[in-house]
Amino acid sequence: MANRDEKSLAAARVYGLSLLELAERSGAAQALGEELLDLGQLLDRDEKLRAFFGSPLVDADTRRGMIEKTFRGRASDLLVDGLQVLNRHGRISLLENVIEAYRTGYQARQGHVDVQVRSAVPLSDGQRRELAAAVNAIDGRTADLIETVDPSMLGGLVVRIGDRKIDTSVAKDLRTVRAQLADRAAREILADRVA
Amino acid sequence: MKLNVDEISSVITEEIQNYRSEVDVAEVGKVLEVGDGIAQVYGLGNALAGELVEFSNGQNGQVLNLEENSVGIVILGDYLEIREGDEVRRTGELLSVPVGDVMVGRVVDPLGRPLDGLGVVESSERRPLEIKAPGIVERQGVTEPLMTGIKAIDSMIPVGRGQRELIIGDRKTGKTAIAIDAIINQKGKNVICVYVAIGQKESTVVAVVEKLREHGAMDYTIVVQAGSSAPSPLQYIAPYAGAAMAEYFMYQRGMATLVVYDDLSKQAQAYRQLSLLLKRPPGREAYPGDVFYLHSRLLERAVKMRDEYGVVPKDTPEDSTDRSLARIHPDGLKADAEHRPDGADGLYHRDDGKERAEAWHASLADSGKYRVHQYPDSGGSMTALPIIETLEGEVSAYIPTNVISITDGQIYLEPDLFFAGVRPAVNVGISVSRVGGNAQRKGMKKIAGSLRLDLASFRELEAFAQLGTELDDATQRQLDRGERMVELLKQPQYTPYSFAHQLVSMYAGTKGLLDDLPTGQVLAFESALLRHIDDEFPELFESMEDKGVMTEETESSLVEVINNFKTTFQADN
Structure with a gap:
């Protein structure tokens, strides 16, 4: 899990948004975004790369050379320069947070929003369109759906937009019914005892 | 009993048929870390300070810290069941407790959940835990006495309705005993009592509840219990919960209430624990900066409301x-x-x-x-008896000085007196009631007005007399009187004295009617005398209770009764 403490998040946001601004100026915001996404996936997959960026045992000079050797020419100059700046400022360990900050920043400028959708069965294309339209209607932004299939929900949808969660699942209904039955039973037992 | 399967399934069918599926919209966050009753939660950007939140396992929490990307939440319950990544949802409500008549006679935890096995607390009304105390316009001065039934207190350190009187002393000096006696003495006086036990041993609380029940005091008492094994957030909110339960009777019913916080030093410690875990900066004795406000906002809720x-x-x-x-x-x-x-x-x-x-x-x-028309919901009062435990008599520690400065006086209990057999072990010299004589009935004020000073000068003389010097007659008389007064102020537990009984007892002592009795016989004589008057001259007591003073007529017949009785008493012994 990426680092979540206040100060690192704030620092990562500064780097992420500066990168975004630079990329926008040269019209490469989307391209850089894709590159960063790939880099993020690579980080997820490759433990050694993660260790290389994250470990304080690798000193900045060595890291600078390594970044130059591995990335220059294979990635856009902006990305490599960005990595070097992060490295020079000792913030390279925040790379994952920077990528996330870039992504959310880019998304916000495009008027998009992450929408997590959980459903019992995979959604059809029609349902996706309907859902996206519904999100647009309540939120005003375009939904980027992140779907998960969770058969234990039995039916319905759980949609999460930012901090807001909309739960229409059958599992939730059953939980409520169970609570109501238990409540009723408790009441009746008490009534019997009093009578 | 045979299981009626049909009936059960019909109940379930009915329940399901009547169930209307509702879309559940909530604002949620995610637990980042959890430990020691505190959870850091990512998200919940719109959460309010003090808001009630719900964890995915049904446990409740209260938002205390609002930070840039996360909120600090105290968990009101078992935090071991909460895991990293769990969902936390806002409820949009502040913490509240059930209130009402159904609470009376119950033992509940600080969230109003029953602990006494007497079934669910069915209450339609709730009150928020924290409210702003009434301002000066809505109050009136403290003038009406709240009798504790304890001679030493009602005569010298009177407590009025709406007053905050601190009970302070080392451990095992009888602090709780005074509070319990005060509760027992409210029997039949239309006063609702709330006993809040914070960080006490469960066994002690069981014993207290048992004693209250034995003396019929549970008929008008609510016990709020957050034992020493309860999570610190519960210990922290317990006094506010108790106050909220009393406030129902004060604001909505115009009744007099008495709330005992036993004890606030433990509550301060619980608050210190969770403040430190929330990474709030520590101050003196590692208490957080707002520990004064913790107690002042609680005790400011004790009030005598105006009559309308x-x-x-x-x-x-x-x-x-x-x-x-x-x-x-x-x-x-x-x-x-x-x-x-x-x-x-x-x-x-x-x-x-x-x-x-x-x-x-x-x-x-x-x-x-x-x-x-007098509005029946006006004129209620809440009297607070906070208790503070000191270490080695150290009243200048942080929490004791704070609470001393907030309250309208203190009853100071001393181990030396306690072990010398002076019980209640009230140190009269440094105990005060800042409301003073205003909260005393006239008769008592007249008789016991100078008692506190007399006893203080007696203590001084006593120390002097120990040097073994020859004493003149006047000094010797003062010493004799003092000794008998000290003896007279002793009182066993669970035996509250009515106003008239106290009046007669104090009268006999201060007027020197006991001076010719051996010190050892003072208490025996007093109880025999009161019994004698109860049996033979009940009209004397009735007149004093009604008028609140001793009329000249009553006084002269009382002197006669006492002197006559003394003759027979001395002959018998």
């Missing part, structure tokens, strides 16, 4: 609380001083409000159609 009168149509029911029925004086606030109402709404609520309302009513041409 209005001139209302004659057919208004006695229990009406509808302020709009009051007839408004045509001249409003510009009316003559004798008739002037205290508010633009036509209500009379200052000191002589009743007299002014009556005067205006009498002056009305159609006065027959109206009457003066």
Whole structure:
């Protein structure tokens, strides 16, 4: 899990948004975004790369050379320069947070929003369109759906937009019914005892 | 009993048929870390300070810290069941507890959940845990006594309704005993009592509840219990919960209430624990910066509310609380001083409000159609008896000085006195009631007014006399009197004295009627005397209880009764 403490998040946001601004100026915001996404996936997959960026045992000079050797020419100059700046400022360990900050920043400028959708069965294309339209209607932004299939929900949808969660699942209904039955039973037992 | 399968399934079918599926919209966050009763939660950007939140396993929490990307939440319950990544949802509500008549006689935890095995607490009403204390306009001065039934306190350190009187002392000096006696003494006086146990041993609380039940005090008492094994957030909110339960009776029913916080030093420690875990900066003795406010906002809720009168149509029911029925004086606030109402709404609520309302009513041409009405939900009070435990008599520690400065006086208990057999072990010299004689009935004020100073000078003389010097007669007499007064102020636990009993007892002592008895016989004589008057001259007690003073007539017959009884008592012993 990426680092979540206040100060690192704030620092990562500064780097992420500066990168975004630079990329926008040269019209490469989307391209850089894709590159960063790939880099993020690579980080997820490759433990050694993660260790290389994250470990304080690798000193900045060595890291600078390594970044130059591995990335220059294979990635856009902006990305490599960005990595070097992060490295020079000792913030390279925040790379994952920077990528996330870039992504959310880019998304916000495009008027998009992450929408997590959980459903019992995979959604059809029609349902996706309907859902996206519904999100647009309540939120005003375009939904980027992140779907998960969770058969234990039995039916319905759980949609999460930012901090807001909309739960229409059958599992939730059953939980409520169970609570109501238990409540009723408790009441009746008490009534019997009093009578 | 045979299991009725059909009936059960029909109940379930009915329940499901009636169930309307509702879309559940909530704002949620995610637990980042959890430990020691504190959870850091990512998200919940719109959460309010003090808001109640719910964890995915049904446990509740309270938002205390709002940070840039996360919120700090105290978990009100078992935090071991909460894991990293769990969902937390806002409820949009502040913490509240169930209140009402159903709470009386119950033992509950600080969230109002029953602990006494007597079934669910069915209450339709709730009150928020934290409210802002009433301002000066809504209050009146403390003038009405709240008798504790303890001679040493009612005579020298009187407690009034709406007062905050601190009980302070080392461990095992009888602090709880005083509070419990005060509760027991409220029997039949229409006072609702709340005993809040914070960080106490469960066994102690069981014993207290048992004692209260034994003396019939649970009929008007609520016990709020957050034991030493309860999570610190529960110990922290317990006093506020107790206050909220009492406030129902004070604000909605206009009743007098008595709340005992036993004890606030443990509550401060619980608050220190969770503040440190929330990474709030520590201050003196590692308490957080707002530990003073922790106690001041609680104790400020102890109050004597104003009495409200209005001139209302004659057919208004006695229990009406509808302020709009009051007839408004045509001249409003510009009316003559004798008739002037205290508010633009036509209500009379200052000191002589009743007299002014009556005067205006009498002056009305159609006065027959109206009457003066006292609103039954006005005039309630909450008396607070906070308890603080000191270490080695150290009253200048942080928490004791804080609470001493907040309260209207303190009852200081000393281990030396306790082990010397002076029980209640009240140190009269440094115990005070800042409300003082205002909260005493006239008769008691007259008789016991100088007692505190007399006893203090006795203590000084006593120390001097130990040097073994020859004493003149006057000094010797003062010493004898002092010794007998100290003896007279001893009182066993669970035996509250009525006002008249205290009055007679104090009268006999201060007027020197006991000076010719051996010190060892003072208590025996006192109880025999009171029993004798109860049996033979009950009218003396009745007159004192009614009038609140000892009339000259009563006084002379009392002196006679005491002297006669003394002769027979001395002959018998």
